[in-house]
Amino acid sequence: MTIILASLVGGLIALLVGGELLVRGAVGLAERAGVTPLVIGLVIVGFGTSMPELVTSVEAALAGSPAIAWGNIVGSNLANTLLILGAVALMAPIAIRQGAALRDTGVALLATVMLVSIAVAGLHAAWLGLAMLVLLACYIAYCYREERQAAPEILHNAPYDRAAALEMSDSRLHAPTANWFKPVGITLAGLAILVIGGRFLVTGAIDLARLAGLSETLIGLTIVAIGTSLPELVTSLVAARKGETEVAFGNVIGSNIYNLLGIGGVTMLVAPEAIPRTLLPVDLGIMAFSAIAVFGAVWLAKGVGRLLGGTLVAGYGLFLFAAVIQG
Template structure:
């Protein structure tokens, strides 16, 4: 058990460190290639910051453990909405911009409902994954067009706010000098750490489920999901502490959208299989209920205060306890 937990920790550390290196390398490569800052923010940062969740889910699916793969996707979004947003709101009440409230939270809810439909119907095919990716690309393209429409002001959308959250890290994402050597080394090093760390983490998670008598679904929803969501927790709480509460909220919603359509789409396209039936009704039900609740709060109150933040964290604690007790 101790060796398994140690392997799990090493894999998680490699996954997170690899994701961080990949973000920095990919951003600097794109800038060296002359890619516009808008594309870097909306596309490069968005996909690169989702790399830990992507690698973990994809490796689990390819290893014959779809319960861990899809549990990670659903669990990461539940953790984002309840634990991470709640923790950020406990720091500082979260203000929600109008456009994010009306559009981006709706996209996240639609993606959550799509997972429920897939799990209920038992559908699983490559074309479904490609359709999910196409929906994400269309959404990003819409955000890109809105940003281009008026460059004199920042247009609030979740991918933009997610990039802003990533910018708040130290050291900064952008390098002062030009050149290819360091960006290439960062990117390749990040990819290597992601692959090795993801493999260690998935293998250890499968072994942990066997030793502890837990289901692979529970491991994916809890240990893997919380581990891969750590970057979002750090960036959202950091944004809230700096008073950038809109950024903290957009980071959570943007991560949810990328998880559902991006990671879910890639996982379904490369390892097509029906979603595990064990995610219904409770886990995917909570995923959809939390997304619907977030949309209601965003449209009705336009803020997440400390009381609601505390309630979200409490709700996640109760869910996690129930999950591990009943697994």
């Protein structure tokens, strides 16, 4: 058991460290190459901050544990929406101006409905994964065009807010570099550490499920999902502490979209197996309900107050309790 726990903890730490190094190195490379800050924010930071979830889900799928892979995706979105968004609202009520926020929450809701529909129908094919990635690319391209053409008073979209939240929590993200060697080295080191960390985390999760008699779905929904969601938790809370609650909100919504279409798409593409039925109806149902609740909060209440925030956090606690009881 000690070895298994060490594998879990060590793998998780390696994922977080590797993800941070990869983002920092990739941003340095992009800036040295003259890539525009907007592309860096929407694409490099957006995908880079999702690398812990991506590597974990792909490693699990390739290891023959789709329950951990898809449990990580569903569990990460639940942690984002219930735990992180709720914690941000408890720290500082989120007042949201409609526009981009309403559109982005709508995209997140549609992506959620699409994933639930795929699971219910039992569909699985590589082309499905590719289609999800194409949808994400179209969404990012639209956000890029929107930001390029916007007036100064624009209500920024969710991918932009993801980059803004990371910049608030990492003052060294744009540290100048005099040559290519440092960012290349940091990027390669980050990739290597990510792959090693993902392998250790998935191996530990599989071994823990077998030894403790727990389902791989439970491990993916809880331990793996919470661990890989820690970067979103940190960046969102930092943004909220600095009074940028809309940025924190956009960070959460953007993460959900990248998880569903990006990580879900890559997972389906590299390991085209059906989404485990063990996630139905409860886990995927709660994910869908939470997406509806957030969309309703933006549309009707124009924000997330402390009461709703507390309800979201309490709901996440109940979800974890029920998941553990069911095993």
